[in-house]
Amino acid sequence: MKLGDAMCGRFTLYADPDFLEDYFDLENGHNLEVEPRYNIAPTQPILSIVQGKKGLRAGYMKWGLIPHWAKDESFSSKMINARSETLHEKRSFKGLLGKRHCVIVANGFFEWKKTDVGKQPYYIKNKNDDLLIFAGLWDRWVNKENGEQIVSCTVLTTEANEMMRDLHHRMPVILDKGKCNWWLQQANWTEDLLEEEFFKPFPSEKMMTFPVNKVVNSPKHDSVECIKELI
Template sequence: MCGRFTLTATKGTLQEQFSLPFPEFTPNYNVAPSQQILAIVSGGNEKKAGFLHWGLVPSWAKDKKIGYKMINARSETLDEKPAFKRLLSRRRCLIPADGFYEWKREDDGKTKQPFRITIGNGQLFTFAGLWDKWRTEEEEYFSCTIITTKPNQLMESIHDRMPVILEGDDQDIWLNKDIEDKHILKNILNPYDANNMSAYPVSTLVNNPRNNNEACIDPLS
């Protein structure tokens, strides 16, 4: 799964990498579900960046509390689940990050050690996501979910799932509204190359989302 991540880059760095204007935001060392997170969507013929709540609330939901149960979506069953299959063809997004956390269960079966996983030399990347709009007479609520897949060789020793990470042409395919073929779309939702990933243990500070500072990403000494 993916239940925490980091986005410590500046607005300028994001705008340079994605060639898009971004809203003002505060670097986040411990992004948690229910928070508003930056995302990139296709708006008409253009891409645009904005905020979505992390935890998908389908348009047909009776209560937005369902979002707490939908922070992730399994890539293998996107085209089968009622909450996701419509969004796969119509409402896809990219979620910028520069790292994510996962917890490894220790040999005692009780303790969990948090790890931070990064790409390359700590470069920016994007998760594949889906988004939806939930509306009542009083409120419009835009939310998203992060897609997960089976682990690569690095991640399998830490957890049995990992987020789908997209780069380059795959990012363009994912945001191309003209592409609706589920086979094309699901074909790019693969485990990221383990040779370009690193993982290191971090403090249990990250267990509490109220802790949000550089100490969260510092390697354990």
């Protein structure tokens, strides 16, 4: 992942656990613990959903993929995002396609716009306040020294839609709810099918953005202040 392609480096999730259980019809929803988060940062645990034996299962994965073949955890901070256009070419991702799909749940995400007086953070969300469902891939890494297992994931990105272009040239791959289950079924994908059905930019008309307080710049700040619109 090139540094210039990095994006979706912070996001939020403050939806009610009962709502999430019903929204995704989770098979383990009764055990789900979700604390409101307004400034989720790379390498932190993030709520992810996978296909279970009977239905969808939710749990926490480390944000930043650690390939199963990696020597150590250092990959994690470098692989929070993965370009959808080159998944089939990269060793870290091509073996996960069709095998280890996940979705990452968010209420919104942040991006920073360059201005004459520095970078201004913006909050991006669904216009109707619905959840955003990011397409992702996951892997399991085992520390050979102590046997510790870490399940980690990456958020897929695509080219920016018209609204996002003013902020960044990339954006997360956002799935309609109707395609969430399809993505998680982990069928034998072709590049054409992935591009046509999943990797197109989410429509601008379904999204909105506004500037927010610069307290979000530091991951130490995790409160509702991070998403309050600047007037």
